[in-house]
Amino acid sequence: MSSLASVDPQIAELIKAEERRQSDTVKLIASENYVSKAVLEATGTVLTNKYSEGYAGKRYYEGQQVIDQIESLAIERAKAVFGVNHANVQPYSGSPANLAVYMAFLQPGDTVMGMGLPFGGHLTHGWSVSATGKWFNPVRYGVRKDTGRIDLDEVRQLALEHRPKLIFCGGTAIPRTIDFEGFASIAREVGAVLAADIAHIAGLVAGGAHPSPVGHADVISTTTHKTLRGPRGAMLMATSDEHATALNKAVFPGLQGGPHNHTTAAIAVALHEAAQPAFRDYAHQVVRNAKALADELSSRGFDLVSGGTDNHLILLDLTPKGIGGKPAAQALDRAGLETNYNTVPFDTRKPFDPSGIRIGTPSVTSRGMGETEMRQIGAWMDEVVTAVAKGDAEDVIRRVHHEVSELTSQFPAPGLS
Ligand code: DSN
16 A cells, blocks of 8 residues: 555544454454455456446447456356345445335335334335335234244234235344244235345355345345455345336336445455355354353353354343443453444333444454454453443453453464464
């Protein structure tokens, strides 16, 4: 980055600082990952100079000889990795991808059913502050209080009562396997389109560590930068060609202008990586690591929503530890353990000061860490959270931070120098 350093030393220094921070931290944010050097290189290319509104072979600008090939490769790879007949790789990110689903199938005011945000859904599944909750008529399902899991009987009852045109399954804080078949049967019964938002678990689906929605959901929406380990971007996929035109039209010209071609190329690279046998091992190790971390935390008295995890994600209710999610996450961050505070189902606290934290294992697994390291991380989390709850955490935070640095130096993160 010698040009950047001479043209804009301030930004160059800040990027270096962020690289050091990412390298020195145990990143436990469930929706983040480290991309490979190859993915990183693809994002920083001259492809960012090109406008390509439209689709391969049918663009509104000339000079698409190369871009058409890149986008077609990304599409073919998405189709092969996920086993779908249609893929659109142009959505800028997860929220625009989900908005395109509304654009394709609904009129303003139509009813959409999704998981409530505080229960683990996503803003774009019809939450009140989102355009999807303001411009459509949202109906929300949650989880059972006694199990912390989705109750498909409740989902079915709500669907029969409200007759949504669109049902979303998937979300941002669901530690358990999503029953795509069960959702599909409900959607069929009420004549709704089923959209599976697999943003969090796309890498697990690609690697065979979570059941696939293919054959069940009408539309599959995903970001590309979480467990899939690609650049910040998104895709919309469909098992059959039936909805291909509607989805394409919704993305462009419905919602977006020119695709971000540098991102498209990086998505293609990430999909190439996801097609390798090593990615299957990665996906399964992500789940093994999450289970080991969940087990360690559970044995140390943490309250895990739903009692554990089937995937990459763990949602902790810190109420029994006597501390809110925000002060706990802030203290953990100072100790080098990066998490996010999160609402838990039936939370009595406010979203900006909720009862829980959400953690996940995609990033630490990308660094090559295994179950032994997960147990160590669980022990550190316990030490820090317990000390903060007692109001005397400075020495613990300092010591844990030192030990975390020793661990991260043994497990270099992909893509970082
Ligand atoms: N912001 C993402 C997450 O952290 O889960 C969802 O869009």
